[in-house]
Amino acid sequence: MFGKKTLFALLAIFCVAGANSARAACTLPNTLTNGQTADATQVMADFNALVACLNAAGPGGSGSSVQYNNGSGAFAGVGPLADGQLVIGATGGVPQAQNLTAGSGITITNGPGSVTISSAGGSGGSVSPFYDANVIPLTKPTASSFTVANSTGNTGTLTDMASRGVVLSTPGSGNVNTTMEQPIANSSTFTVTALVYPVGYLTGNWFWGICVKDTAGKYAVFGFRNQTPVSYFKFSNINTYNSSSTSTGIVNAQNPIWVKLQAASGTFTFSFSFDGEHFNPGWSVSMTDYLTSNLSTVGIFILNNTTGRDIPLDVLSWTNTTP
Numbered sequence: 001m002f003g004k005k006t007l008f009a010l011l012a013i014f015c016v017a018g019a020n021s022a023r024a025a026c027t028l029p030n031t032l033t034n035g036q037t038a039d040a041t042q043v044m045a046d047f048n049a050l051v052a053c054l055n056a057a058g059p060g061g062s063g064s065s066v067q068y069n070n071g072s073g074a075f076a077g078v079g080p081l082a083d084g085q086l087v088i089g090a091t092g093g094v095p096q097a098q099n100l101t102a103g104s105g106i107t108i109t110n111g112p113g114s115v116t117i118s119s120a121g122g123s124g125g126s127v128s129p130f131y132d133a134n135v136i137p138l139t140k141p142t143a144s145s146f147t148v149a150n151s152t153g154n155t156g157t158l159t160d161m162a163s164r165g166v167v168l169s170t171p172g173s174g175n176v177n178t179t180m181e182q183p184i185a186n187s188s189t190f191t192v193t194a195l196v197y198p199v200g201y202l203t204g205n206w207f208w209g210i211c212v213k214d215t216a217g218k219y220a221v222f223g224f225r226n227q228t229p230v231s232y233f234k235f236s237n238i239n240t241y242n243s244s245s246t247s248t249g250i251v252n253a254q255n256p257i258w259v260k261l262q263a264a265s266g267t268f269t270f271s272f273s274f275d276g277e278h279f280n281p282g283w284s285v286s287m288t289d290y291l292t293s294n295l296s297t298v299g300i301f302i303l304n305n306t307t308g309r310d311i312p313l314d315v316l317s318w319t320n321t322t323p
Contacts, residue, residue: 026053084110104137136276141318151177151239165316170302172309181299186322195317197256205305210261214291221301222270230282234290
């Protein structure tokens, strides 16, 4: 006859096993059939195996964790998750609790049970689908990062836009120059890249481009003039034009355009792009063709030789890096 303890053990096995059919997959070391005289050792072995199985099937981790198979037949937990967190897979590893990362021009707001994804800065993040800050990151310049230089009697200005960058404007008062300049990153090796939008009505004799100034005050400028062929201008100082060279062909630089000036291995290389990714070669010349080897600033130069027509340039992105 079974003792009371044995009967209670058997009763516990059957009650617990039948309480949840999902837990009936537990494997017992001994199989007892009807009418069989059970050995206490077998009964306890089955009982202990059942307890271990049920414990392994219990929740893992702390309260409110998300459950996953830990690889050995038991549950483990991720979390509990903070506001906006998601369970994200990791190849060959356990799932991770992570927040979404906002890309350029995107903001993510996390809340209890919610994730809100929106565009940063409204319509100010880009100029058009071809100049989308979500595709080509824009580095917005600020007026305080530059010094403005004007030719004698000129009243050109540099002002911050509300959300997009700066406006460099030169009045149409006849043969005047305006620059926005900042210290050069490295006198021998640098890269300046800008997205510029000439928003005014350009007519008559005009020129704008990326400029480099040496410590003697001379400027070398690479950009676009009049009917917008690529040009290389030289100025003895902010007031005095020296000479220029112009390439053949026409570039529609009265639309938003990316411009880049690189200095490397003793050579200035100017290029331009309409998509911010593929740059077309524009000009290449020795760095000491006109300037001294002691360079001081880089920036944007405007020559306005018209009357009654201002030339405003929206500078929507600007970087000045080494190399």
